Amino acid sequence: MAEFATVARPYAKALFNLAQEKNQLESWLGELKILAQVVSQPKVTALIDAPEIGYAAKADTIVSLLDNPAAGKEVKNFVYILAENKRLSVLPEVYTQYQDLALSRNHTKIATVYTAYQMNTAQFAEVVQDLEARFQTKLQATQVVEPGLIGGLKVEVGDQVLDLSIQGRLRSLYSAMMN
Incomplete structure (x- = not known):
């Protein structure tokens, strides 16, 4: 679990900085929560762990499972970057760390x-x-x-x-x- 935190930290910080620049802290928080829930599903976990499936197919599947079919370009790009770097499984930890950053901004x-x-x-x-x-x-x-x-x-x-x-x-x- 500690290694997930180490891997997720740079992604969470980068997203937080991007969201802060674009004044989209809350929308990213919601998107990350949904992504974390999606990759926590057993069938999606099996898909992520399948070595025979390419990263683009994994990313496409995850993006298609989002509640918001009109997910922003940045969300799709983020999923593709994680898939390409074989980091989709750290999405729940990215969400947790992003949430902590957002709360600490409000001293909460x-x-x-x-x-x-x-x-x-x-x-x-x-x-x-x-x-x-x-x-x-x-x-x-x-x-x-x-x-x-x-x-x-x-x-x-x-x-x-x-x-x-x-x-x-x-x-x-x-x-x-x-x-």
Whole structure:
């Protein structure tokens, strides 16, 4: 996975710079999201991995699968460049890194909040507000229900993890008792 990040980084930065020049940050974000979803499909992954199929045929197939049949010339060129360089499989990572660049431009980070139970909108907004104060940045947060936490919550912001769950506390207690 680390090598995907290394390979995807220059593509994401180049696209971000191009999109910023042309004032198309949001449209590229949407196109990359769709491309990432397309190449994550098992049949498309098999197509990408097939050595007997040429890069142009792979790129044509992927472009034809886009929801937007009138995809821009730049999107098609980008897919062809990735196909020619045998980098189509890194598209999901390009999307992730591009999204991070777009969010960092607005001083925002992506957060995933794992909870044992579904919170209502007001509760979740309050938790996000507290997390923004703790991490000192705006957060674009999503909630994931994970009953195994038993109670409390676990938060991932970038490479930082804040574990305030009962499951985490039980693990800490177990670890302390065993050492």
